[in-house]
Every structure is written in structure tokens, then in C-alpha cells.
Amino acid sequence: MEILITNDDGIYSEGIYALATSLRKMGNITVVAPDTQRSAVGHAITIADPLRVVTANRNGKFFGYAASGTPADCVKLGIKSIMKKRPDLVVSGINLGGNQGYNILYSGTVSGATEGALLGIPSLAISLDTFTKPDFSAAAAFSVKLAGMVKKRRLPPGTLLNVNLPNLPAARIKGVRVTNQSRTSFNDWFDKRRDPHGNTYYWMTGDFKPKDADRASDLNALRGGYVSVTPIQFDLTDYKFVPELENWELKL
Amino acid sequence: MEILITNDDGIYSEGIYALATSLRKMGNITVVAPDTQRSAVGHAITIADPLRVVTANRNGKFFGYAASGTPADCVKLGIKSIMKKRPDLVVSGINLGGNQGYNILYSGTVSGATEGALLGIPSLAISLDTFTKPDFSAAAAFSVKLAGMVKKRRLPPGTLLNVNLPNLPAARIKGVRVTNQSRTSFNDWFDKRRDPHGNTYYWMTGDFKPKDADRASDLNALRGGYVSVTPIQFDLTDYKFVPELENWELKL
Numbered sequence: 147m148e149i150l151i152t153n154d155d156g157i158y159s160e161g162i163y164a165l166a167t168s169l170r171k172m173g174n175i176t177v178v179a180p181d182t183q184r185s186a187v188g189h190a191i192t193i194a195d196p197l198r199v200v201t202a203n204r205n206g207k208f209f210g211y212a213a214s215g216t217p218a219d220c221v222k223l224g225i226k227s228i229m230k231k232r233p234d235l236v237v238s239g240i241n242l243g244g245n246q247g248y249n250i251l252y253s254g255t256v257s258g259a260t261e262g263a264l265l266g267i268p269s270l271a272i273s274l275d276t277f278t279k280p281d282f283s284a285a286a287a288f289s290v291k292l293a294g295m296v297k298k299r300r301l302p303p304g305t306l307l308n309v310n311l312p313n314l315p316a317a318r319i320k321g322v323r324v325t326n327q328s329r330t331s332f333n334d335w336f337d338k339r340r341d342p343h344g345n346t347y348y349w350m351t352g353d354f355k356p357k358d359a360d361r362a363s364d365l366n367a368l369r370g371g372y373v374s375v376t377p378i379q380f381d382l383t384d385y386k387f388v389p390e391l392e393n394w395e396l397k398l
Numbered sequence: 399m400e401i402l403i404t405n406d407d408g409i410y411s412e413g414i415y416a417l418a419t420s421l422r423k424m425g426n427i428t429v430v431a432p433d434t435q436r437s438a439v440g441h442a443i444t445i446a447d448p449l450r451v452v453t454a455n456r457n458g459k460f461f462g463y464a465a466s467g468t469p470a471d472c473v474k475l476g477i478k479s480i481m482k483k484r485p486d487l488v489v490s491g492i493n494l495g496g497n498q499g500y501n502i503l504y505s506g507t508v509s510g511a512t513e514g515a516l517l518g519i520p521s522l523a524i525s526l527d528t529f530t531k532p533d534f535s536a537a538a539a540f541s542v543k544l545a546g547m548v549k550k551r552r553l554p555p556g557t558l559l560n561v562n563l564p565n566l567p568a569a570r571i572k573g574v575r576v577t578n579q580s581r582t583s584f585n586d587w588f589d590k591r592r593d594p595h596g597n598t599y600y601w602m603t604g605d606f607k608p609k610d611a612d613r614a615s616d617l618n619a620l621r622g623g624y625v626s627v628t629p630i631q632f633d634l635t636d637y638k639f640v641p642e643l644e645n646w647e648l649k650l
Contacts, residue, residue, distance in 0.1 A: 188441030188470070189503045196591070196599040218440070218504075219602070227588045227600060248516055248632055251441045252470075264500055264583060288650055295646055304581075305636045307643075322648040326635040329556075331516060336479045339448070347448035348479060350471070373650065377643055378634040380500055383578040384557045387629040391559075394547055396574040396627060398540055 147173030150233040154254025161240035164282035177210025178224035189257040217258030236262025239272030246364040247330035269306040276313035284316040325374040328363035330356030399425030402485040406506025413492035416534035429462025430476035469510030488514025491524030498616040499582035521558040528565035536568040577626040580615035582608030
């Protein structure tokens with residue numbers, strides 16, 4: 147397999163290193179990832195500025211390509227300019243912090259996999275539900291298993307798998323659940339502050355204390371100690387509302 | 399009505415001025431928009447940097463608030479820090495360039511309205527299908543009509559309307575169609591260049607020459623000379639694929 151790896155925490159993060167080290171068992175890997183942290187960039191792409199790409203070493207050896215763009219930029223660059231063969235799989239991660247519910251709209255990690263899926267390549271987004279003391283071992287091993295499954299059983303065109311794992315060693319995780327996206331998101335607000343020159347600025351902050359009654363959701367799988375695997379796609383049309391909207395008899 | 403207006407072309411663009419001028423007929427408007435062009439930012443938000451907000455005049459009069467962030471930042475700021483009352487409606491636009499098909503994933507314009515919908519407020523994204531010689535008159539007038547309709551008939555929570563108009567005066571537009579998102583996107587690639595110092599850089603470029611056989615799509619409404627109105631929502635779960643994925647019997 148030819149595998150393209152990206153993330154949004156940056157090419158020097160520990161999560162992408164654990165992922166790349168594991169996925170080498172499955173074939174040839176190419177790492178193209180942001181040169182610095184690019185969290186919460188959503189599905190941004192860089193069109194008004196040029197992109198720089200430099201090689202990145204880790205532990206004294208060539209590791210991959212560091213790009214001055216977003217995860218979506220990196221996947222486009224990897225497929226269209228850097229890799230000699232079209233990849234069979236795109237994997238984005240391992241992210242520090244879960245990507246559940248509506249948070250996936252803000253997620254650079256998911257957006258790397260989204261770009262792969264839009265370009266017709268089976269894609270996975272892998273996130274670990276913690277910001278501190280990460281144990282990447284279960285996520286790295288499960289990514290290898292999933293890569294094998296996806297190769298054997300195929301994904302529908304345009305659909306990717308959004309995977310979240312509890313921060314536990316594999317032996318302490320209860321299992322894997324196929325889930326749906328929960329209707330939850332960060333609750334955010336702004337700290338209004340004054341800089342040393344007397345000028346106002348705002349800093350976004352927030353918390354994530356959602357409730358969700360839906361047992362089948364990504365959130366509740368994680369809360370229960372399970373891995374969540376949500377298949378996601380990008381036809382956003384609200385088909386259920388179309389007939390009612392047609393009744394509005396819209397006119398210019 | 400209390401109306402919050404944003405865009406991704408920046409607070410000094412002509413499209414947002416035409417929109418704000420029209421929507422004043424419907425109630426109190428508050429403009430919070432990026433201080434410069436923020437196209438293709440997707441649903442990015444700014445969490446690692448502070449946001450600056452300054453007042454912006456147009457034609458010598460107060461027009462609104464210019465923020466150093468993305469459209470999603472602007473909508474959050476407007477609702478959570480700037481407006482005294484919660485808005486009844488968020489309108490994002492009028493964008494230069496259509497937002498059809500998968501392009502809506504990259505669109506700052508749509509993302510402004512998405513943020514409104516996620517925060518529980520009825521929201522509209524308005525785009526004009528041209529990059530040159532825009533005639534905003536039909537889009538501005540239709541936004542007022544839609545604002546009235548949305549007030550009267552309500553949108554489902556979490557659903558917004560993604561509206562695209564051909565660049566024609568209202569009298570030459572054939573009508574309004576309720577549409578679905580087409581399965582089309584930009585075809586992009588990279589120009590690989592060398593800077594004056596001998597270093598390589600990449601510049602994203604592309605074209606939009608899609609075909610779509612689906613008569614009910616946003617693309618084909620526009621191509622046929624109609625306004626397209628697509629209701630969109632943000633549960634991305636691919637429910638159709640869930641039963642098959644459950645058959646994979648995923649294990650750690």
C-alpha cells in the first residue's frame with residue numbers, strides 16, 4: 147500500500163510519529179504535514195499565498211515533508227505534487243484531543259482525511275481523547291488494523307472514517323463501536339483583555355461538558371470506554387427539509 | 399429583527415455593503431466581518447492568537463466591526479461579545495463567487511452562516527456566481543425577502559440556507575429553485591516555481607468545469623439561470639454505511 151500521512155498538530159508532534167512508525171508495516175509511507183501546529187483550521191486551504199515545503203528529519207533520519215499550509219493543503223500537495231504514485235490510503239493523526247460531534251467541523255485532523263476522501267482516496271482521521279499524558283499505542287495499532295480492513299472491504303466513495311480512542315492501553319479499552327456524530331460542541335466564549343498599551347483584545351476560550359442521550363453517538367462510546375468509529379460524508383443537503391422549503395414558494 | 403451580518407471577502411468589500419444596506423429595512427443590523435479577505439478559510443477559528451476588533455466606517459459613517467479573525471470568529475464575537483441582544487438572523491455575504499457542491503466545505507461565507515446555525519440562530523449564506531462585474535441588486539433584494547420568509551416560516555434548528563444567484567438583474571433571472579448540493583468541486587493543482595533566491599515554492603491554482611447530471615443540484619440551477627437555495631445541515635454521519643461497517647466486526 148502507498149499511504150499518505152498528515153495531521154494538524156504539526157510534523158514534529160509525537161502523534162504523527164507514532165502513527166507513521168506503525169503504518170510502515172502496511173507499505174510505503176509518505177508524511178506531508180504542517181510545519182507547525184494548525185489546530186482548528188477547519189477545511190481551510192491556502193490560495194492567496196505560496197506554500198513552502200522542506201524535508202523534515204526525526205531522530206537524525208528523513209521523516210517527511212513539512213509544509214507551510216493546512217492539513218488540507220498538505221494532502222493536496224502530497225497527492226498532486228510530492229508522491230510519485232497516487233496513495234491507496236490517507237491517514238490523518240494521531241491528534242491530541244477528541245474530534246466528536248460538531249467539533250469535527252473545526253478539526254484540522256478530520257479535514258486532512260476529508261481532503262483525501264474528496265480526492266477519491268479511502269481516508270481515516272485518528273484522534274486520542276486527551277490533551278495530556280497521551281498513550282498512542284492503542285491508536286497506532288488500531289490504525290494498522292483499520293488500514294488492512296479498509297483495503298479488504300473498501301469504503302464508499304466520498305466517505306471517511308472518523309476514529310476516536312480513549313486514552314488507555316488497548317487492554318483497558320472495552321471495544322470498538324460504530325457510532326454517529328453527536329449533536330454536541332464546545333461551549334466557547336471570549337476573554338476580553340487589555341494589552342500593555344491599553345488596547346482591547348479578545349481571546350477565545352471554552353469548555354466541553356456536553357450531554358448527549360444518544361447511546362449510539364461518538365461521545366457516549368468514548369465516555370463508556372470504547373473506541374468510536376463514525377463514517378462521515380460531505381453531502382450536507384438537509385433532504386428532510388427540502389419538501390417543506392419547496393412549499394415556501396420562493397420568488398425573486 | 400436583530401440581524402448579524404458577516405462575510406469572508408472582508409468588511410470593506412462591496413458585497414457586504416450592498417447586503418447591509420438592503421437588510422436595514424428588516425430591523426437593526428450589526429456588521430462584524432474580517433478586516434481583510436479571508437476566502438477559503440473553511441470553518442477555521444482562531445484559538446492560538448488574540449483577536450482584535452476595531453470599528454469600521456464606510457462613506458464617512460460607522461458601518462460595523464472589523465475583526466482580525468475568520469468569518470466563524472466574527473459570528474462568535476458578534477453573538478457572544480459585541481451584540482447586546484441575541485440576533486434573530488445571521489446573514490453571510492454577498493460573496494464574490496458561487497459556493498456550490500463540495501466547494502462549500504472550503505467556503506468562509508458558508509462557514510459564517512454555519513456558525514450561526516450551530517449557535518441556534520437561523521442563518522443564510524448568500525453568494526453571487528461571478529468574480530467580475532458583480533450586480534448585487536438581485537442578491538440584496540432576495541436576501542430581504544428570505545429574511546422575511548425565515549422569520550415567518552422558521553428553519554429547523556441546525557439547518558441553514560445556502561443561496562447562490564446568477565450574476566444577472568432580477569428581471570433576467572428565471573426563478574428560484576430548491577436544490578441539493580452537487581457532487582462537484584474545483585479541480586486544483588500546484589504551480590511549482592522558483593523564487594528570486596533559488597528556493598522552490600508551490601502555488602495552488604485550478605479551474606471549475608464540473609459536470610453534474612442531477613437536474614436538482616445547485617450547479618444546474620445556476621447554469622440554467624435560476625437562483626439555487628440549498629438547505630444544509632451538519633450531521634455528517636453516513637447513516638447508509640453504518641450497517642455495513644457494523645459487519646466489519648472491528649476489534650482492537
